[in-house]
Amino acid sequence: xxxxxxxxxxxxxxxxxxxxxxxxxxxxxxxxxxxxxxxxxxxxxxxxxxxxxxxxxxxxxxxxxxxxxxxxxxxxxxxxxxxxxxxxxxxxxxxxxxxxxxxxxxxxxxxxxxxxxxxxxxxxxxxxxxxxxxxxxxxxxxxxxxxxxxxxxxxxxxxxxxxxxxxxxxxxxxxxxxxxxxxxxxxxxxxxxxxxxxxxxxxxxxxxxxxxxxxxxxxxxxxxxxxxxxxxxxxxxxxxxxxxxxxxxxxxxxxxxxxxxxxxxxxxxxxxxxxxxxxxxxxxxxxxxxxxxxxxxxxxxxxxxxxxxxxxxxxxxxxxxxxxxxxxxxxxxxxxxxxxxxxxxxxxxxxxxxxxxxxxxxxxxxxxxxxxxxxxxxxxxxxxxxxxxxxxxxxxxxxxxxxxxxxxxxxxxxxxxxxxxxxxxxxxxxxxxxxxxxxxxxxxxxxxxxxxxxxxxxxxxxxxxxxxxxxxxxx
Ligand code: MN
Numbered sequence: 001x002x003x004x005x006x007x008x009x010x011x012x013x014x015x016x017x018x019x020x021x022x023x024x025x026x027x028x029x030x031x032x033x034x035x036x037x038x039x040x041x042x043x044x045x046x047x048x049x050x051x052x053x054x055x056x057x058x059x060x061x062x063x064x065x066x067x068x069x070x071x072x073x074x075x076x077x078x079x080x081x082x083x084x085x086x087x088x089x090x091x092x093x094x095x096x097x098x099x100x101x102x103x104x105x106x107x108x109x110x111x112x113x114x115x116x117x118x119x120x121x122x123x124x125x126x127x128x129x130x131x132x133x134x135x136x137x138x139x140x141x142x143x144x145x146x147x148x149x150x151x152x153x154x155x156x157x158x159x160x161x162x163x164x165x166x167x168x169x170x171x172x173x174x175x176x177x178x179x180x181x182x183x184x185x186x187x188x189x190x191x192x193x194x195x196x197x198x199x200x201x202x203x204x205x206x207x208x209x210x211x212x213x214x215x216x217x218x219x220x221x222x223x224x225x226x227x228x229x230x231x232x233x234x235x236x237x238x239x240x241x242x243x244x245x246x247x248x249x250x251x252x253x254x255x256x257x258x259x260x261x262x263x264x265x266x267x268x269x270x271x272x273x274x275x276x277x278x279x280x281x282x283x284x285x286x287x288x289x290x291x292x293x294x295x296x297x298x299x300x301x302x303x304x305x306x307x308x309x310x311x312x313x314x315x316x317x318x319x320x321x322x323x324x325x326x327x328x329x330x331x332x333x334x335x336x337x338x339x340x341x342x343x344x345x346x347x348x349x350x351x352x353x354x355x356x357x358x359x360x361x362x363x364x365x366x367x368x369x370x371x372x373x374x375x376x377x378x379x380x381x382x383x384x385x386x387x388x389x390x391x392x393x394x395x396x397x398x399x400x401x402x403x404x405x406x407x408x409x410x411x412x413x414x415x416x417x418x419x420x421x422x423x424x425x426x427x428x429x430x431x432x433x434x435x436x437x438x439x440x441x442x443x444x445x446x447x448x449x450x451x452x453x454x455x456x457x458x459x460x461x462x463x464x465x466x467x468x469x470x471x472x473x474x475x
Contacts, residue, residue, distance in 0.1 A: 002069045002163050003042040004096075005062045006030045009049045009079030009128060014117055021118060022048055022076045025102035029146060033072070036152050039313060040159045041069060049079060055087030063092045070094040070162030072155070075124030076102065077117065081131035088137060094162040094456045095139040096155065097132065099125045100146040138456050161452045164310035167262075168457075169198035173291070173302050174261045176206050177270030180295035185436040188299050188386035196391060196457060199302045204259075210273035213251025220250045228280065228354060231345075232370060235353035241276065242354055242368045248274070248281035256290065263291025263305040265298050268340070268362035277362055279341035279369035280354060283413075286344040292320055293438065294342055299384045300438040307382065307440045310453070316444030317375050319344030321415060323437045326423075327404075333423030334401065334416050337441070341369040343413035347441075348372040349402075357411035374415030375443060376400045381417070382450055383439040390460055394435040395450040396426060397465035400443060415441065421466045428473045429464040 008026040010019060030045035037043055046062075049055040062068045070093050101121050132139055140158050144151040179187045190201045224246035228234070236242065256264065268277050282292050289312070291305025304320045311318040321343065327334040340359060345352050352370035359367055381396045398417040407414070419426030447463055454461035 001042055001067065002040070002166060003044050003067050004037070004070045004072055004159060004162065005058070005065075005068055006033065006043055006045045006072045006074075007049060007058045007062075008045075009073065009075040009084070009124060010077040011079050011083070012050045014077060018077065018118055019048065019050065025076060029074075029102065032147065033155065037156060037159050040156060041163060043072070048076070049083060049087070052083045052086055055084050056090060059087035059091040063090055068093055069166035070096065070158065072096045072098050073128065074098040074100060075121055075128045077120055078124040078127060081127045084128065084131055085135070088131070088135060094158070094165050095132075095137065096158045096162075097125070097129065097139050097141045098146065098155065099141055099143040100151070104145045104147070138458055140452055140456070157449060158452065160310050160312075160314075161449055161456065164306050164453065165456060167309040168302070168306045171197075171199050171263060171302055171305060172259065172261045173199050173201040173298050174256065174259065174264040175201060175203045175296065175298055176209050176264060177267035178203070178296050180267055181269060183295060185385055185434070186293070186295055186297035186299070186438060188391075190298065192386075192391065193299065193302070196459065197302065197306070199298075201298050201302070204255075206270055206272055206274075209251065209255055212255045213248055213274070216247045216250040221246045224250055228284070231284075231352075233351055233353045235371075236356040236368065238356040238366070238368070241356045241366060242280065244276055244365075245278065245280040245368045248276075248278045249284055252278070252281060252285060262289075263293070263301040265293040265296050265301050267294070267296045268364075271362065271364055275365045276367035277341060277359060277364055279367040282342045283345055283370045286319055286342075287346065292342060294322075294339060297438050299386070300436070300440065303382070303384050304440045307442060307445060310449060311442055311444035314444040316377070316379075316442065317344075317346040318440065318442040318444050319346045321347070321381075321439060321441045323439070328423075334404070334418055336403075336414055336416055338412050338414040341367055341412060343370070343415075345370055345372070345413075347374045347413065347415050349375045352413065355411055369411070370413055371411060372413045373403055374400060374413070376402050377443045379417070379441055379443040380445060380447055380450065381439045381441050383436045385434050385436055387434065387460075392434065392460045392462065393450060393454045394430060394433045394462045394464070395447050396420070396430060396435075396463070397447060398441070400441075417441075420464070421468055425468055425470055425473055426464055429462075429468050432473055433462045433464070
């Protein structure tokens, strides 16, 4: 189970009585937070930091513990921050500075110097904040009484982001084929993305995957077909084409499992040995949190897996999508986002239909795919591009809307959305930022989640939304 360590700070100048009370209060806080976060992570209290050695021991424990995805720190009393320097240098996990107090209200009638010395986060957390700033350590600050609902919600958000970063650090991405020929934005520095995000992105021969696919038994394919029939509406007579996809999924699953892979790419330009471009197979795999990037887009494959992990347990849909075409009716502009086939069923507002249609690209047999209309609601669109010197995340607020009219001749799943603050500024800002045509759309996550992820991974972030003004895109 993923966990957060709670490391409180104090010192020994106030005497044993004070430290006993600190330990007692911290235990109560840790129990409270554990209760509030237990669906995401467990919270475990470590000994109060009273000197440099205690801090080093705690931080090393957090760094070395594979189950630990992050650390919460809080200064109950004043905790001289030079004691924190060497420990923090050894801490390699996402860090939350919780700026709070054990007590909510000031006991005006009772307060004396002992109380003030014991409960001085206002003082101690500033000393601690200085050393984090001075050392340039990326961290999140949450301020307020720790039992307040808003504060708890922010700590929960941190836990989700920290858990996603932990997942990212362990993520393996399989490339079946390479980046689509001549395409720029989907490519990137795989060495740098492993250094920054942990993604082990490696190439596998499509022939080895085909061997694995061809080893699928009829019984395995039958079972997968039953699963399709229970989840989706079979809206085709071409059952053979659907069985072909079921076979792909059986083989893909085995291959991914054997190699402990959480995300993968394919490309329609390298399907040697496959009769169809994987459609239903990929779409169904995405429902299990497997990341996917088409046309060799390893960055969006990994990012989609990480953001699906971040959104786990939250209401809403999260998945890969491609910017495709617009309705440019003035003042009512909308975007139709989709892909050749591989739209995640998470976006389905209607029960997905399995349909078989020709694909106007790639020269393969007609592939089976899931077709549906998209969900509605406020969301974000997130992409990751390689600027040569660094990675950049672009996050735009969008509003997913119902498609104004049916599209009976469009044989792919789709979502539609409105840009913010409007089409003119929102899409111009995206273009200026170098935003890709592949992205992850989520109605579960918010800009704040992405901002936290960007900050904690040291990634440049550009945000677009109602607060983006014309002046921001006048370059
Ligand atoms: Mn594409």
